[in-house]
Structure formats: C-alpha cells, structure tokens
Amino acid sequence: MDDVLIIPIGQRHVIVNVEWLKTQPFIQQHDARIFRWLTGLEDHPSMKPNPQPLEERFTHFFNHFDISRNEWMTFVRWVQAPSQFTDRYECTRLTEICLKMGIFVEVCPAAKTGNYNPTSPETDCRNLYQWEVSTRGMAPEDGWSVTVHTGQVPGMFYYRRISPPSL
Numbered sequence: 001m002d003d004v005l006i007i008p009i010g011q012r013h014v015i016v017n018v019e020w021l022k023t024q025p026f027i028q029q030h031d032a033r034i035f036r037w038l039t040g041l042e043d044h045p046s047m048k049p050n051p052q053p054l055e056e057r058f059t060h061f062f063n064h065f066d067i068s069r070n071e072w073m074t075f076v077r078w079v080q081a082p083s084q085f086t087d088r089y090e091c092t093r094l095t096e097i098c099l100k101m102g103i104f105v106e107v108c109p110a111a112k113t114g115n116y117n118p119t120s121p122e123t124d125c126r127n128l129y130q131w132e133v134s135t136r137g138m139a140p141e142d143g144w145s146v147t148v149h150t151g152q153v154p155g156m157f158y159y160r161r162i163s164p165p166s167l
Contacts, residue, residue, distance in 0.1 A: 005055050009062050014072050016058055024079050034102030071097045082126035119147040120158050129160040
C-alpha cells in the first residue's frame with residue numbers, strides 16, 4: 001500500500017498521507033469509524049472486503065461526497081493542530097465538514113463556551129492533555145490536576161496534565 005496518495009478533484013489534486021492518517025488518535029476514535037469505512041482505511045466489519053485499491057476508494061470518497069480540496073485541507077489542519085480552531089465560524093464550518101465526511105463528533109466545544117475544559121479523555125477532542133486514572137492521587141508539582149470521579153470504583157478520579165508539544 002502506498003503511504004501517500006495523489007487524488008484528482010476536478011482540475012486540482014489532493015495529497016492524502018495514508019500512514020499519517022492511520023496514526024492519528026482522532027481518526028481511531030469510535031466516532032470516526034464511518035470515515036475509516038468510507039475512505040477504505042478500514043473495511044466494514046460485517047461486509048465483505050472491498051477489492052478496490054485505496055486510491056480508487058479515496059477518489060470515490062472525494063467525488064461522491066463532494067469533498068473539496070479546501071475542505072480536506074481544513075480537516076487535515078484541524079487533525080494536526082486542533083487547538084488552533086477557536087473561531088466560532090471556523091468551528092461551525094469544521095463541524096459541517098466532519099459530518100459530511102462521516103465523523104460524528106463536536107470538534108470545537110470551545111466555540112460555545114469560550115473555554116476549553118475537558119474533564120475526561122472522552123471529552124478531550126483536541127487531545128491537549130495526558131490522562132491518568134488513579135485512586136492514590138497525582139502530584140500537582142508534576143503538572144497533574146484532578147477533574148472528575150470516573151463513576152467506576154469509589155475514590156477513582158481522572159487526572160490530567162497538558163501534553164508536551166509534539167515535534
């Protein structure tokens with residue numbers, strides 16, 4: 001399988017880095033499974049495998065779902081650096097793009113409240129934090145802070161700290 005695909009969209013082309021997409025935590029989330037099925041990154045579990053090459057499947061995805069080059073580039077930019085998306089209009093547009101591509105998640109909760117304060121790994125859609133679950137506590141001097149009870153074992157809480165920047 002090729003790592004990078006060049007997909008024609010009308011008179012222009014889009015570059016799709018397949019291996020990079022597969023390694024992105026957001027793409028692996030449950031809410032992005034339809035995107036993985038539509039693009040061919042993953043076969044649907046209850047259907048027979050699609051024999052088409054990945055390039056044809058991505059071409060079909062872009063053409064039949066009317067994904068523009070600009071929409072794809074906006075989506076990739078968000079996957080790379082979600083914290084850059086703070087503008088209400090841009091977040092609304094990105095949500096529409098994601099829905100069009102089969103990704104059913106609120107991509108910018110900060111657009112509604114003005115603050116980004118996830119309390120569990122599931123609500124950290126920007127992947128800005130490292131998360132731990134503990135009954136013993138985590139050291140504040142190491143950057144950890146408690147958020148909420150996990151709802152599982154008594155005394156078990158989510159702890160978070162800001163992830164170091166990736167290079």
